Amino acid sequence: MGIFDKLSGKKEEKQRPDFSDVQSGNSSTAREPVTPSPTPIPDAKPTGTTGQGQTYTVVAGDSLSKIAKRYYGDASKWPRIHEANRDQITNPDLIHPGQQLKIPDA
């Protein structure tokens, strides 16, 4: 059987690495287009509440300051959201659609 496998080349197949856990992101000095992207941006809505505030699901085009403006009426309060989500935001310039952020109470 082993000889057969060797002859048929089955053992020679190189195992392909698994890249399913790769994490990626991007950011830019350029602004985002004024016109919406081809994918419609869903309405930004709170996705739930916790004992210590709400949770919010990031959508395309969001930034911490935009979210701060939405919840606190003041974009400069974005560090509050950053602090509450230190476990998942290492770079405050980088948040990704689908991320669930904790929004501390104002």
Next chain:
Amino acid sequence: MRQSRRIPLSVCLALLMMSAACNRGGADNTGTASNTALRVTDVTLGRAVGGDKAITDRTETFQPNDTIYASVATEGSASSATLRARWTFEDGQVVDESTRTIASNNRERTEFHISKPNGWPAGKYKLEVFLDDRSVETKNFEVRAN
């Protein structure tokens, strides 16, 4: 008949002066880079980027636990353009692909990064950068085991 075809000298001078005035005004409006089409001018790889999205720790040889950054410099104008970074491993296996849509009328930089909590397999990798689905730059890099 022949005399009626002549244009008076004063009219010619007036036309010349008007033409010169128009050209000066035009130069003021068109002398910026904002009228050039957006293009990718540079792609660099490294382990970190600064606030300006430029690479601060440039390398093309990484270690398995590194986060790999690519900084894409663009120049020119576009109301909406899509940059795409496709990262592949050795035989073309796609590692990751991400896009960023930008609006630009100046020199800008866009960074793409990838990380792998379980560590990158050692080997040769390739980054291909697309601008509006057109391949514009390719960079090869390597991950070496510790």
